[in-house]
Amino acid sequence: MTATFQLRREIPVEDGYDLVVAGGGPAGATAAICAARLGAKVLLIESTGCMGGMGTSGLVTAFDPVGNGEEMLVGGLMREIIFKLGERGSLKPRLEVQSHVKKYHAWTPFRVEGYKLLLDELTTQAGVEVRFFSRVIDAQADVGTGLVDGVVVANAEGYRFVKARTFIDATGDAILAKIVGVEVREAGRDSPNIMPATLPSLFTGIDWARSEFRPGAGMHQHDEYLFQAIADGHFSQPDKHLPGMSQVGDQIGYLNGGHLFNMNALKVKDLSDGAMLGRRLAHEYWRFFNKYVPGYENAELVITASLIGVRESRRIVGEYELNIDDYLARRKFPDQIALFNKFIDIHPHDTGDDEYERFRADAETQKRLGPGEAFGIPSGILVPRGWTNLWVAGRCASSDVEVHGSIRVQPAASMMGQAAGTAAVQSIQTGEPACDLNTATLVETLRSQGAHLPQPHLRPTMTRNREGSAH
Ligand SMILES: Cc1cc2nc3c(=O)[nH]c(=O)nc-3n(C[C@H](O)[C@H](O)[C@H](O)COP(=O)(O)OP(=O)(O)OC[C@H]3O[C@@H](n4cnc5c(N)ncnc54)[C@H](O)[C@@H]3O)c2cc1C
Structure with a gap:
């Protein structure tokens, strides 16, 4: 007890x-x-x-x-x-x-x-x-x-x-x-599957003129590059769902990427481990964008969020x-x-x-x-x-x-x-x-x-x- x-x-x-x-x-x-x-x-x-x-x-x-x-x-x-x-x-x-x-x-x-x-x-x-x-x-x-x-x-x-x-x-x-x-x-008690959380981040140095959404590129604009990077073993988890990068400034983008699977937001250990994993994933996406995606060669990760992105x-x-x-x-x-x-x-x-x-x-x-x-x-x-x-x-x-x-x-x-x-x-x-x-x-x-x-x-x-x- x-x-x-x-x-x-x-x-x-x-x-x-x-x-x-x-x-x-x-x-x-x-x-x-x-x-x-x-x-x-x-x-x-x-x-x-x-x-x-x-x-x-x-x-x-x-x-x-x-x-x-x-x-x-x-x-x-x-x-x-x-x-x-x-x-x-x-x-x-x-x-x-x-x-x-x-x-x-x-x-x-x-x-x-x-x-x-x-x-x-x-x-x-x-x-x-x-x-x-x-x-x-x-x-x-x-x-x-x-x-x-x-x-x-x-x-x-x-x-x-x-x-x-x-x-x-x-x-x-x-x-x-x-x-x-x-x-x-x-979530986790009354519904067995917990929707994953994400730690969003801000990037700068993006050349938006060369990175605009291209129709036919897949459900999300970076899918074609993402699937190649997964096949190359770039990521520590082979996550095919990358919600994407939204333009918020002349060179700035907000990345909604890096799922924290099975993280129970009502448990502090999960939240703490999730925040650390989220930061590690943000770095993996940074290197992915630099290496694979046109317009992002010089992109830099500026900051990850101070609130963890809980969906459920x-x-x-x-x-x-x-x-x-x-x-x-x-x-x-x-x-x-x-x-x-x-x-x-x-x-x-x-x-x-x-x-x-x-x-x-x-x-x-x-x-x-x-x-x-x-x-x-x-x-x-x-x-x-x-x-x-x-x-x-x-x-x-x-x-x-x-x-x-x-x-x-x-x-x-x-x-x-x-x-x-x-x-x-x-x-x-x-x-x-x-x-x-x-x-x-x-x-x-x-x-x-x-x-x-x-x-x-x-x-x-x-x-x-x-x-x-x-x-
Ligand atoms: C990764 C991710 C991407 C998303 N993308 C989008 C998107 O593109 N567009 C969109 O519209 N929505 C998006 N959402 C959903 C959306 O951001 C949230 O669901 C929405 O902000 C919920 O609003 P809320 O006011 O209920 O809660 P929150 O935005 O979570 O606000 C709750 C507030 O309460 C405070 N708080 C918590 N506990 C206490 C306490 N005990 N005492 C005092 N203060 C407390 C927190 O600090 C926080 O400021 C996304 C969510 C996630 C996780």
């Missing part, structure tokens, strides 16, 4: 917040800004020194597609952020933002320092109190009533117990939800669990808080050919919505089942593992954050609990903030699985 130690100490209490947001990634930063714009007193707790999460500290410097080939699906604050980044020259050089945002299957690469600065400014202007280098490590809650009383925050000043009327878990890993006893699903770890069980049948049916919901189009992007679980072929089939044909199509994201995936003043937003929202492969990305996380922040303020103003919020009002407010929610009929009650969905 593991020995235990009972920690007993008195810690200072802080009170008076309407909302505490744990985690300042695309979900948490958006939640905090949107709630503060509605007049709430918001505290954002972020363990790193900037907002943006995987998009900044994680060096995932591209937003997944925000349009479906006919229209821009992603509205609200995410839309505002993309256009503001465009105005400031903080998107990929020469990107024509007006037409780009409507495109089908088109990523929006951005300059990481521009995004960090914009989030600093937007939170400050909205009046959010941001606490960097601070971590939510514990909480006090009543599972019976579904009420969170406060969270324990650790930082250089010690511990604080911070009370608030509402809470949003935007930690990516559902850290707060797990602590307070929300029912969760965990823990999701809550919400009032609604969005599932693959909903996705394939392109289902729309009266209480949807977002529309999205991204394919089911579940990276190969190992380096075998079977998994690679499964991934290609999913990504290229079977589990991809076509141009002009979309599926709805209902409000209930943000609400832990039965909870009163707690929401989650982003990667840890409630869905099955397949739909998670679509909605885990930054634009969807941001739209969920906007909905969660707005819902929290509505709950404070009306007294409606999270699990029984008037969703017609929520949708109307989101529309007034520029969210793209064209559903013809609204309904005051949220869609729940027990109503007889396909689940």
Whole structure:
């Protein structure tokens, strides 16, 4: 039996917040800004020194597609952020933002320092109190009533117990939800295969004019060179899936490459070993690009990410669990808080050919919505089942593992954050609990903030699985 130690100490209490947001990634930063714009007193707790999460500290410097080939699906604050980044020259050089945002299957690469600065400014202007280098490590809650009383925050000043009327878990890993006893699903426990993680990196010295995507070169632009390098024994693992290098500056690229297979992000040893392996793989890709790929002869690895790129770890069980049948049916919901189009992007679980072929089939044909199509994201995936003043937003929202492969990305996380922040303020103003919020009002407010929610009929009650969905 593991020995235990009972920690007993008195810690200072802080009170008076309407909302505490744990985690300042695309979900948490958006939640905090949107709630503060509605007049709430918001505290954002972020363990790193900037907002943006995987998009900044994680060096995932591209937003997944925000349009479906006919229209821009992603509205609200995410839309505002993309256009503001465009105005400031903080998107990929020469990107024509007006037409780009409507495109089908088109990523929006951005300059990481521009995004960090914009989030600093937007939170400050909205009046959010941001606490960097601070971590939510514990909480006090009543599972019976579904009420969170406060969270324990650790930082250089010690511990604080911070009370608030509402809470949003935007930690990516559902850290707060797990602590307070929300029912969760965990990769490696509830789904046997864990989607691999990656440690992204930034490169410079790329001659983009000679390295542009060439149609017919394979699913990804470097496949032809990659397969040769694998055949030559260049890599320590024969990984045929290289998501690729995106241009983010005149000579700069963001590499999404180097899978960390079977890494369980809920185990610290796996995370530690994974970070070291990720750095080693980044060097292997550096030498690969120099040796094999035209335009990269003089490329240099500048930095690997300080946050490990976790794709799958823990999701809550919400009032609604969005599932693959909903996705394939392109289902729309009266209480949807977002529309999205991204394919089911579940990276190969190992380096075998079977998994690679499964991934290609999913990504290229079977589990991809076509141009002009979309599926709805209902409000209930943000609400832990039965909870009163707690929401989650982003990667840890409630869905099955397949739909998670679509909605885990930054634009969807941001739209969920906007909905969660707005819902929290509505709950404070009306007294409606999270699990029984008037969703017609929520949708109307989101529309007034520029969210793209064209559903013809609204309904005051949220869609729940027990109503007889396909689940
Ligand atoms: C390798 C890789 C490539 C990807 N490529 C793309 C892409 O091209 N385009 C795209 O749109 N998406 C991409 N994604 C997905 C996307 O980046 C993430 O899924 C998305 O950022 C999730 O947003 P989030 O806000 O839920 O979580 P995160 O971005 O993970 O943010 C969570 C934040 O919470 C903080 N935090 C965690 N625990 C605590 C705590 N206890 N207390 C305080 N703070 C805490 C973290 O420091 C972090 O800042 C990629 C993901 C990976 C791993």
